Amino acid sequence: MLKILIPSILLLPSTWLTPQKYLWTTTLSYSLLIASASLMWLATPSETGWSFLNCLMASDPISTPLLVLTCWLLPLMVLASQNHLMLEPINRQRTFISLLISLQIFLILAFSATELIMFYIMFEATLIPTLIIITRWGNQMERLNAGTYFLFYTLAGSLPLLIALLLLQNSTGTLSFFTIPYLPSTCSTPWAHKMWWTACLLAFLIKMPLYGAHLWLPKAHVEAPIAGSMILAAVLLKLGGYGMMRILIILDPLTKELSYPFIILALWGVIMTGSICLRQTDLKALIAYSSVSHMGLVAAGILIQTPWAFTGALILMIAHGLTSSALFCLANTNYERTHSRTMILARGLQTLLPLTAVWWFIATLANLALPPLPNLMGELMIITSLFNWSMWTLILTGLGTLITAGYSLYMFLMTQHGQLPHHLISLNPPHSREHLLLTLHLMPLLLLILKPELIWGWNA
Amino acid sequence: MLSRLSRLGLALPRSVSVLSTRFVSQSKADSAISSTAVTELYEPVNQSGHGEVSPFAKNPDFHGFSTDPEEDVRNMKMGFFLGISVALVIGGTFIHYLPDHGMRKWARREAERLILLREKEGLPLIEENYYDVSKIILPSSNED
Numbered sequence: 001m002l003k004i005l006i007p008s009i010l011l012l013p014s015t016w017l018t019p020q021k022y023l024w025t026t027t028l029s030y031s032l033l034i035a036s037a038s039l040m041w042l043a044t045p046s047e048t049g050w051s052f053l054n055c056l057m058a059s060d061p062i063s064t065p066l067l068v069l070t071c072w073l074l075p076l077m078v079l080a081s082q083n084h085l086m087l088e089p090i091n092r093q094r095t096f097i098s099l100l101i102s103l104q105i106f107l108i109l110a111f112s113a114t115e116l117i118m119f120y121i122m123f124e125a126t127l128i129p130t131l132i133i134i135t136r137w138g139n140q141m142e143r144l145n146a147g148t149y150f151l152f153y154t155l156a157g158s159l160p161l162l163i164a165l166l167l168l169q170n171s172t173g174t175l176s177f178f179t180i181p182y183l184p185s186t187c188s189t190p191w192a193h194k195m196w197w198t199a200c201l202l203a204f205l206i207k208m209p210l211y212g213a214h215l216w217l218p219k220a221h222v223e224a225p226i227a228g229s230m231i232l233a234a235v236l237l238k239l240g241g242y243g244m245m246r247i248l249i250i251l252d253p254l255t256k257e258l259s260y261p262f263i264i265l266a267l268w269g270v271i272m273t274g275s276i277c278l279r280q281t282d283l284k285a286l287i288a289y290s291s292v293s294h295m296g297l298v299a300a301g302i303l304i305q306t307p308w309a310f311t312g313a314l315i316l317m318i319a320h321g322l323t324s325s326a327l328f329c330l331a332n333t334n335y336e337r338t339h340s341r342t343m344i345l346a347r348g349l350q351t352l353l354p355l356t357a358v359w360w361f362i363a364t365l366a367n368l369a370l371p372p373l374p375n376l377m378g379e380l381m382i383i384t385s386l387f388n389w390s391m392w393t394l395i396l397t398g399l400g401t402l403i404t405a406g407y408s409l410y411m412f413l414m415t416q417h418g419q420l421p422h423h424l425i426s427l428n429p430p431h432s433r434e435h436l437l438l439t440l441h442l443m444p445l446l447l448l449i450l451k452p453e454l455i456w457g458w459n460a
Numbered sequence: 461m462l463s464r465l466s467r468l469g470l471a472l473p474r475s476v477s478v479l480s481t482r483f484v485s486q487s488k489a490d491s492a493i494s495s496t497a498v499t500e501l502y503e504p505v506n507q508s509g510h511g512e513v514s515p516f517a518k519n520p521d522f523h524g525f526s527t528d529p530e531e532d533v534r535n536m537k538m539g540f541f542l543g544i545s546v547a548l549v550i551g552g553t554f555i556h557y558l559p560d561h562g563m564r565k566w567a568r569r570e571a572e573r574l575i576l577l578r579e580k581e582g583l584p585l586i587e588e589n590y591y592d593v594s595k596i597i598l599p600s601s602n603e604d
Contacts, residue, residue: 025531025538028535032543032546032547036546042555042558044562072547086526086527428514429516431522431523431524432524432525432540433524433539434524436539440543440544451555
C-alpha cells in the first residue's frame with residue numbers, strides 16, 4: 001500500500017524541484033511508473049478478504065479496481081493538460097500539477113481507507129483541489145457558478161453524513177470496515193433511524209449523482225479544464241458509488257423499503273438525462289449528462305444490493321470511468337482547435353481528422369455499451385438483477401439503453417459524419433500526445449474484455 | 461413570418477422584402493462562360509504572427525508535448541515507452557500471469573473433487589445445516 005502512496009506523495013516535491021524544461025516529461029514518467037506499480041494491487045489471492053493490509057489502509061476486491069483506475073488517471077491527466085498549460089508561467093504549471101497529485105493522494109487514501117471517518121475526511125478533501133482546478137483554470141465566466149454548485153451540493157449532503165458517522169462512532173466505539181459488518185443494528189426510534197439512514201446515504205447519492213440532485217454535474221464537468229473533467233468523470237463520481245457500497249452494509253433492515261424511491265428516481269434519471277442528451281448543443285454537456293445517465297444505472301444497481309447488481313455496478317463504474325474520460329479528452333481536442341464546445345461548429349471531422357475519428361468511433365461504441373466491452377457487461381448485469389428484483393424496471397432500463405444508443409450515435413454522427421462546415425479551413429492534425437492519451441484510455445478498456453474478473457468485485 | 465410582410469411587398473423597396481436571401485456569385489466576373497470553379501469566399505487573413513500560429517509551422521515534427529523540439533521528442537519517447545511498453549505490455553503480462561485470481565479455479569477444482577468423493581462414499585453432497593447444530597446454544601425460553 002505504501003509502495004504506491006509514498007511515491008505519489010513524493011511526486012509533489014519532484015514537481016517543484018524539477019527544472020522547467022523537464023517538468024512535464026518527469027511528471028509523466030514518474031506517474032506512469034506509479035501507475036504500472038499500482039497493478040500489483042490486482043494480485044488479490046482471495047476473493048472476499050482484505051489484502052495489502054496495515055492498520056489504516058487495506059484493499060479489497062471492490063476498492064482495488066478503483067485504486068488502479070485512480071493511479072492510472074494521473075498520467076492521463078498530465079498528458080491531457082500539457083498543451084493548454086504551455087503558455088502559463090512555470091509556477092502556475094507546477095501548482096496545477098501539484099493539485100492533480102494531491103487529488104491522487106487523497107483518492108488513494110479514500111479508496112484504501114479502513115475506517116469510515118478516514119474515508120469521510122478524504123471524500124471531503126478531494127473537493128478542495130477539484131474546486132481550485134475548476135474555478136481557477138476553467139475557461140468561461142460560468143466556472144464560478146459551477147464551483148459554487150459543486151462545492152455546496154456535495155457539502156449539503158456530506159455534513160449530515162458526518163453527524164451520522166459520529167453518532168455511529170459514539171454508540172459502537174468503532175467505524176472500522178473490518179468490524180462494522182458484525183455490528184448490531186442501531187435501532188432507536190423509527191423516525192430517527194430513517195433520518196440516520198438518509199443522512200448516511202445522501203452524500204453519496206448527491207455525488208453519484210442521483211437524478212434529482214444532479215445539477216452540479218453538468219456545470220462542473222463543462223466548466224472544468226480537461227484534467228478536472230477527467231478526474232471528475234472517471235473517479236470522483238465513483239467515490240459516491242464506492243461509499244454507498246461500503247455504507248449499505250450497516251444500514252441493513254431499513255434499506256428494504258427506504259431505498260425504493262431512490263431506485264425509481266435513479267432509473268427515471270437514466271431516461272430523463274438520456275433524453276436531455278439528445279437535445280444538447282454543447283458537446284461537453286452531452287458527455288456530462290451521459291455520465292449522469294450511466295451513474296443512475298449504477299446507483300440503482302447498488303441500492304438493490306444483490307451480488308450481481310454490485311458486480312455490475314463495479315464493472316460499469318470502471319468501464320464508464322475510462323470511456324467518459326476518453327470522451328472528454330476527445331471533446332478537448334475539438335475545443336483546443338476551435339475554441340468552442342458547440343457541436344454544430346465542429347461537424348464532419350472525419351474528413352479532416354480521420355485518425356481522431358477512429359478514437360471517436362471506439363469511444364462512442366464503448367459509450368453505447370457495445371458487446372463485448374465491459375460497459376455492456378456491467379449494464380447487462382445491473383439490468384438483469386433489476387429485472388429479478390422487479391420486472392417493471394425492465395421498461396425503464398430497456399428504454400434507457402435505447403436512448404443511450406441514440407444519443408451516443410447522435411454525438412458521433414454530429415461530430416464526425418456529414419459535411420465539413422465552411423468555416424473550418426485549417427485545423428491542426430492530431431498530436432502524438434493526443435493519440436497516446438486516447439490509446440491509454442481505450443486499450444485498458446479493450447484489455448479488460450480478456451480478464452473481466454479483475455473488476456468483478458466480490459462475485460464468483 | 462417574413463412572407464406575411466410581403467403583403468406590403470410592392471410598397472416597400474425590393475431589398476427590404478427579400479431580407480433573408482443573399483446572392484453570392486461564385487463565378488469569375490469577367491468570364492463569358494460560367495466556370496465551375498469556385499473562387500475564394502474568404503481571403504486568407506494575414507495576421508503577421510499576431511493570430512494563432514500553428515506549432516507545426518515552426519516545428520513540422522511537433523508531437524504535442526513541448527515547443528522545444530528536443531524535449532518534445534524526449535517527452536514523446538518517455539510517454540510512449542512507459543505508457544505502452546511498460547504499463548500496458550509488461551503490466552498486462554503481469555496481470556495475465558497472475559495465479560488464479562480470487563481462487564476461482566481452485567474453488568471449481570475443490571468442488572469437483574469433493575463431489576466425486578462424496579458420491580463415491582454415498583454421503584450427501586452438502587449438509588442441510590450450515591453450522592454444527594450441537595454447537596448452537598440457545599437461551600431457554602423462560603428468560604426475558
